Amino acid sequence: MNNVLVYAEHRGGQTRKVTFEMATEARRIADALGGKALALVVGAGSAQLAEQLKNYPLDTIYVNDDADVDKFLLDPVVDYVEAAAKAAGPSLILIPNTLAGRDVAGRLVARLGAGIGADVTDFHIENGVVTCVSPKMGGALITTCALKNADYAIATIRPNAFSVAPSATGAQVQPIEKPAGKTYSAVIESDVDEESSGEMALEEAAVVVAGGRGLGGPEPFDTLLKPLAHALGGAVGASRAAADAGWVSYSLQIGQTGKTVTPSLYVAVGISGAIQHKVGMRASGTIVAINKDGAAPIAEFSDLMVVGDAFSIVPELTKLVESAKKEAVS
Amino acid sequence: MKIVVTVKLVPDPNSEKKIDPNTKRLVRTGVETVLNPYDEYALEAALQLKERAGGDATVTVFTMGPEALKETLRKALAMGADEAVMLADAALEGSDVSATSYAMAQALKKTGFDLLIVGGLTDDGSTGAVPGALAEYLGVPCITNARKAEVTGGALQVERETDSGYQTVRGPLPALLTTALTFGEPRYASLKGIMGAKKKPIAILTLSDLGLDRPVGTDGSKTQLVNFAPPPVRGKGKTIEVADATAGAHAIFDFLKEKKLV
Numbered sequence: 001m002n003n004v005l006v007y008a009e010h011r012g013g014q015t016r017k018v019t020f021e022m023a024t025e026a027r028r029i030a031d032a033l034g035g036k037a038l039a040l041v042v043g044a045g046s047a048q049l050a051e052q053l054k055n056y057p058l059d060t061i062y063v064n065d066d067a068d069v070d071k072f073l074l075d076p077v078v079d080y081v082e083a084a085a086k087a088a089g090p091s092l093i094l095i096p097n098t099l100a101g102r103d104v105a106g107r108l109v110a111r112l113g114a115g116i117g118a119d120v121t122d123f124h125i126e127n128g129v130v131t132c133v134s135p136k137m138g139g140a141l142i143t144t145c146a147l148k149n150a151d152y153a154i155a156t157i158r159p160n161a162f163s164v165a166p167s168a169t170g171a172q173v174q175p176i177e178k179p180a181g182k183t184y185s186a187v188i189e190s191d192v193d194e195e196s197s198g199e200m201a202l203e204e205a206a207v208v209v210a211g212g213r214g215l216g217g218p219e220p221f222d223t224l225l226k227p228l229a230h231a232l233g234g235a236v237g238a239s240r241a242a243a244d245a246g247w248v249s250y251s252l253q254i255g256q257t258g259k260t261v262t263p264s265l266y267v268a269v270g271i272s273g274a275i276q277h278k279v280g281m282r283a284s285g286t287i288v289a290i291n292k293d294g295a296a297p298i299a300e301f302s303d304l305m306v307v308g309d310a311f312s313i314v315p316e317l318t319k320l321v322e323s324a325k326k327e328a329v330s
Numbered sequence: 331m332k333i334v335v336t337v338k339l340v341p342d343p344n345s346e347k348k349i350d351p352n353t354k355r356l357v358r359t360g361v362e363t364v365l366n367p368y369d370e371y372a373l374e375a376a377l378q379l380k381e382r383a384g385g386d387a388t389v390t391v392f393t394m395g396p397e398a399l400k401e402t403l404r405k406a407l408a409m410g411a412d413e414a415v416m417l418a419d420a421a422l423e424g425s426d427v428s429a430t431s432y433a434m435a436q437a438l439k440k441t442g443f444d445l446l447i448v449g450g451l452t453d454d455g456s457t458g459a460v461p462g463a464l465a466e467y468l469g470v471p472c473i474t475n476a477r478k479a480e481v482t483g484g485a486l487q488v489e490r491e492t493d494s495g496y497q498t499v500r501g502p503l504p505a506l507l508t509t510a511l512t513f514g515e516p517r518y519a520s521l522k523g524i525m526g527a528k529k530k531p532i533a534i535l536t537l538s539d540l541g542l543d544r545p546v547g548t549d550g551s552k553t554q555l556v557n558f559a560p561p562p563v564r565g566k567g568k569t570i571e572v573a574d575a576t577a578g579a580h581a582i583f584d585f586l587k588e589k590k591l592v
Contacts, residue, residue: 011494073473073499078466097458099493103474106462109428115552116427118457131556144557153552156458185471186501194495201493207591232592250491250512257368257511265591282564286589288582294569303567304585312575313582320583321592 002035003091013045023056043069062176073186090151097156121161138279207234214270218247255280273298369449370516407527408519424548435467471501
């Protein structure tokens with residue numbers, strides 16, 4: 001195993017930062033193993049994303065804008081990744097640790113007889129052996145796991161864990177043939193986006209402003225948190241209590257049963273900090289909490305806890321951040 | 331319609347988790363084993379689909395684990411499952427995702443199913459890869475994160491959550507389904523259910539019943555745990571009480587400035 005293949009997940013050519021994090025890391029691993037760094041982009045909008053990927057140190061970018069990719073639930077994607085992996089030869093396949101990425105990864109474990117490292121935050125390569133560093137059990141343990149005994153291995157990559165370093169090294173964009181003789185079974189009949197376009201994906205935002213039960217309803221997510229997140233250049237998240245209450249969509253939920261985020265700044269507003277929530281954000285760079293209750297468990301793992309009324313503090317804080325930004329510009 | 335639900339037996343999630351430094355496996359002694367709480371959502375989905383299907387629909391719970399833990403399955407039977415099957419063999423110990431899903435798939439071929447429901451999350455060494463691997467080894471469609479599902483005309487109609495919203499998906503049976511927690515809260519076992527569960531069958535399969543064509547357990551695994559450590563300690567920071575909103579906003583702003591975050 002000496003090549004590295006990146007599966008570039010996207011929707012209509014729009015991708016997430018983790019794709020470029022993987023493209024950057026693929027080169028580092030491929031160099032350490034003496035192999036090639038490759039990427040695969042399939043589905044509508046592939047050509048556009050392939051052009052963007054040329055700014056990264058890859059050798060080959062396999063492309064096919066096959067319309068079936070967006071019509072069937074991952075069946076064509078799995079076929080393409082398998083075909084690309086076989087074309088590349090023994091390789092490590094990097095897949096984003098997203099809902100769809102985990103399904104693709106699991107299916108490839110069986111297809112390729114591969115080992116898997118899950119939710120990987122770092123790789124070590126020694127004497128041709130790749131080991132994966134992953135937080136387990138909600139971050140209570142950090143494990144190091146070696147990939148062995150197989151020509152192919154898979155790693156699902158935690159967004160925001162690897163750095164991005166563009167460097168165009170003349171990657172070749174190469175069409176990849178549609179795998180022949182395949183039948184697809186699970187048909188996508190409709191596909192609805194709830195995250196409005198242009199808003200940052202929660203998992204890769206550098207700043208997350210999250211709200212919980214203390215907000216008392218759905219409105220403060222729009223009127224209170226969104227302006228602060230916008231001022232800080234970040235995204236809005238929520239605790240399970242807020243999602244369960246129907247105040248926000250589940251795609252914003254952070255925690256054990258939601259998303260795991262590792263922004264440089266996490267602002268928790270009206271969130272008590274139950275273990276369910278903690279495991280989804282404990283690895284954030286700096287944690288600031290605003291809560292009425294000074295005894296809330298979130299105080300135990302916040303860098304700064306302000307005991308007070310979020311409804312009046314957040315708007316003033318937003319103004320301070322906005323005026324600091326204006327000063328910096330002028 | 332035969333519905334099979336896979337469940338995992340895990341150490342009580344409320345207990346402290348430890349790994350044995352020698353075997354590098356989860357310490358399970360002295361810790362109560364329970365049904366993975368998330369798998370109860372999968373079981374709830376199975377029971378709802380059985381009720382809607384009526385007729386001769388049945389629910390079988392399936393697990394892989396040490397035979398000594400088989401009584402843990404009574405809870406699933408008390409909730410309403412009709413029978414349980416356990417794949418138990420010492421040679422399975424140390425199996426990774428690839429070996430585990432291969433062995434489970436061979437056992438599930440043996441039990442047979444029209445619909446296989448797999449819990450979407452585990453509380454311990456989760457990879458999220460088992461459902462996908464199982465579907466491939468079984469050669470059935472893999473439809474994940476369902477928040478609604480319906481069986482109509484031999485097909486499965488699902489509304490599923492995605493990273494950015496939701497989709498409706500249709501696929502033929504037999505199929506593999508995983509459920510999101512939004513499918514519905516698991517029911518409580520009734521007293522009648524608890525009493526009835528004592529008489530329901532729990533069948534044990536071993537590897538010799540399956541006829542595997544590749545190794546499982548540690549030898550059949552493609553990954554090896556080499557090290558583990560607790561994460562860096564995150565110390566408690568400052569807690570400040572503020573007189574008013576202005577003081578609170580300034581306290582945070584100054585802190586962010588000091589950290590160069592604004």
